[in-house]
Amino acid sequence: MNNLRCDLVDAGLLIATGVDGIVGRGAVFEDVLMRLNAIIARWGTRHGAEVVHFPPVINRTHLERNGYLKSFPQLATALHGFTCDAHDGAVGEDLSTDLMMTPAACYPVYPMVAARGPLPIGGALFNIQSWCFRREPSQDTSRLQSFRMHEYVRLGTEGDVLAFREAWIVEAGALYESLQLPFRLDDANDAFFGRAGRLMASSQRERNLKIELLIAITSDTEPTACCSFNYAEDHFTDAWQIAMPDGSKALSCCVAFGMERTTLALFRHHGFDPARWPAPVRDVLYSDGR
Amino acid sequence: MNNLRCDLVDAGLLIATGVDGIVGRGAVFEDVLMRLNAIIARWGTRHGAEVVHFPPVINRTHLERNGYLKSFPQLATALHGFTCDAHDGAVGEDLSTDLMMTPAACYPVYPMVAARGPLPIGGALFNIQSWCFRREPSQDTSRLQSFRMHEYVRLGTEGDVLAFREAWIVEAGALYESLQLPFRLDDANDAFFGRAGRLMASSQRERNLKIELLIAITSDTEPTACCSFNYAEDHFTDAWQIAMPDGSKALSCCVAFGMERTTLALFRHHGFDPARWPAPVRDVLYSDGR
Numbered sequence: 001m002n003n004l005r006c007d008l009v010d011a012g013l014l015i016a017t018g019v020d021g022i023v024g025r026g027a028v029f030e031d032v033l034m035r036l037n038a039i040i041a042r043w044g045t046r047h048g049a050e051v052v053h054f055p056p057v058i059n060r061t062h063l064e065r066n067g068y069l070k071s072f073p074q075l076a077t078a079l080h081g082f083t084c085d086a087h088d089g090a091v092g093e094d095l096s097t098d099l100m101m102t103p104a105a106c107y108p109v110y111p112m113v114a115a116r117g118p119l120p121i122g123g124a125l126f127n128i129q130s131w132c133f134r135r136e137p138s139q140d141t142s143r144l145q146s147f148r149m150h151e152y153v154r155l156g157t158e159g160d161v162l163a164f165r166e167a168w169i170v171e172a173g174a175l176y177e178s179l180q181l182p183f184r185l186d187d188a189n190d191a192f193f194g195r196a197g198r199l200m201a202s203s204q205r206e207r208n209l210k211i212e213l214l215i216a217i218t219s220d221t222e223p224t225a226c227c228s229f230n231y232a233e234d235h236f237t238d239a240w241q242i243a244m245p246d247g248s249k250a251l252s253c254c255v256a257f258g259m260e261r262t263t264l265a266l267f268r269h270h271g272f273d274p275a276r277w278p279a280p281v282r283d284v285l286y287s288d289g290r
Numbered sequence: 291m292n293n294l295r296c297d298l299v300d301a302g303l304l305i306a307t308g309v310d311g312i313v314g315r316g317a318v319f320e321d322v323l324m325r326l327n328a329i330i331a332r333w334g335t336r337h338g339a340e341v342v343h344f345p346p347v348i349n350r351t352h353l354e355r356n357g358y359l360k361s362f363p364q365l366a367t368a369l370h371g372f373t374c375d376a377h378d379g380a381v382g383e384d385l386s387t388d389l390m391m392t393p394a395a396c397y398p399v400y401p402m403v404a405a406r407g408p409l410p411i412g413g414a415l416f417n418i419q420s421w422c423f424r425r426e427p428s429q430d431t432s433r434l435q436s437f438r439m440h441e442y443v444r445l446g447t448e449g450d451v452l453a454f455r456e457a458w459i460v461e462a463g464a465l466y467e468s469l470q471l472p473f474r475l476d477d478a479n480d481a482f483f484g485r486a487g488r489l490m491a492s493s494q495r496e497r498n499l500k501i502e503l504l505i506a507i508t509s510d511t512e513p514t515a516c517c518s519f520n521y522a523e524d525h526f527t528d529a530w531q532i533a534m535p536d537g538s539k540a541l542s543c544c545v546a547f548g549m550e551r552t553t554l555a556l557f558r559h560h561g562f563d564p565a566r567w568p569a570p571v572r573d574v575l576y577s578d579g580r
Contacts, residue, residue: 019388059308147345
């Protein structure tokens with residue numbers, strides 16, 4: 001499996017760019033990814049989720065307010081412009097902008113919700129997709145720096161958001177089973193930075209706040225998280241002062257699908273030609289007849 | 291029309307983020323954009339274009355090799371990481387990465403083609419979409435910093451690429467007519483920087499290398515370029531040493547659709563509710579029955 005990246009590039013499924021963790025996508029890879037995206041989106045249509053899309057960049061103050069630069073400075077990435085010489089167009093030093101790369105699809109949802117005032121009765125549910133970026137160059141194809149994440153975010157009471165998470169653990173398990181991808185669920189933690197981060201990580205793990213759905217892609221012994229089910233408690237709702245209609249504290253959960261990872265898992269487990277994938281898997285992906 | 295942005299945000303079509311030129315997209319806006327995308331993609335299916343997708347970031351050396359930092363330093367945007375204190379996770383100075391924001395969808399195509407060796411007989415044709423970024427914060431909603439571009443790139447002999455461009459000028463005109471969007475075509479130039487840039491811009495304009503399809507969106511007197519038809523001559527093919535199979539010089543043209551701009555034009559001219567758009571326009575966009 002060490003040569004998975006080379007094999008995928010040779011097959012035209014991925015396109016090398018000369019930078020670790022940055023790849024182009026060929027037509028066949030992209031088509032499978034978009035079909036998975038459509039399947040994940042159907043749940044939102046059935047459950048009345050509000051669809052929102054945000055660009056791959058985010059207001060820097062919004063990330064700061066969520067504590068991202070303190071918790072994940074090693075992954076954070078800012079956008080910088082260039083000073084220009086008026087006479088010959090030469091390029092001088094960099095100038096920072098008020099933007100950063102979006103590290104997770106759900107971040108821009110919270111300031112949007114906060115701007116609307118208190119949550120409606122019953123809370124809120126969002127279906128959101130975005131290009132995400134994390135500065136962690138790696139030769140492991142399943143660890144891209146620039147990738148797409150499809151998320152559902154549920155805001156509400158503790159009962160609301162935990163029921164949402166439980167439902168999605170079942171739903172996602174059924175989806176990956178229908179795709180015949182062998183997976184296991186495990187407690188996990190985010191890659192919090194530094195000494196304080198180690199405490200946050202072990203607390204997160206002990207309290208079952210983050211559960212990952214793991215599939216072997218580039219390693220059998222270290223499977224890759226293709227999906228995660230996250231209980232953020234009041235981390236985001238407190239930062240953004242998001243309350244229930246009666247003024248009580250709102251909480252939030254999200255479920256996040258790594259779109260490239262799930263797509264890679266299909267090619268890794270079923271081969272490089274979707275026309276030859278198992279019939280039940282093709283039925284799930286190609287039920288629109290195309 | 292000054293309040294178009296506010297009206298679009300109030301209607302939930304766009305979502306404010308607190309940064310000029312950076313907006314979220316509501317479900318209705320995104321649905322129209324994806325329908326336009328699918329219509330533009332159909333031409334590529336009919337003409338056998340190879341579909342490739344690249345992330346919103348690009349290898350910095352690839353942009354440098356194309357001369358982007360010399361020609362457009364004012365728009366260029368680099369990605370920077372942060373230094374981290376090992377003890378308390380504090381954030382120090384920035385560290386540059388080997389990545390920049392992709393300023394146009396076609397840039398990553400050239401290094402990919404170069405890596406394949408000489409062009410096949412008849413040249414090559416690509417259908418490519420990408421998120422693009424240009425550092426030009428503006429309160430004009432039709433001038434976003436982060437936006438999507440759908441392009442076709444044709445490489446071949448001068449005859450090949452100019453015939454492609456002529457065909458697309460007709461094709462695009464027919465598309466915008468079918469969408470009942472009033473447009474005009476005009477010679478144009480790229481925003482080359484500085485004194486040398488002014489010469490390049492006037493030469494580009496005199497020699498009809500860039501033609502834009504303009505539609506009034508936020509201003510009747512200064513319409514917005516929604517589509518451009520560009521003859522790059524040997525600018526990219528020379529930088530990347532891309533030759534025809536007989537070793538002769540290859541040339542390139544591209545046609546680029548501003549996806550958000552075209553979508554905005556529809557809402558500006560036909561109103562904020564697609565259900566009430568003219569029947570012939572709906573026939574074009576909703577012919578799949580959804």
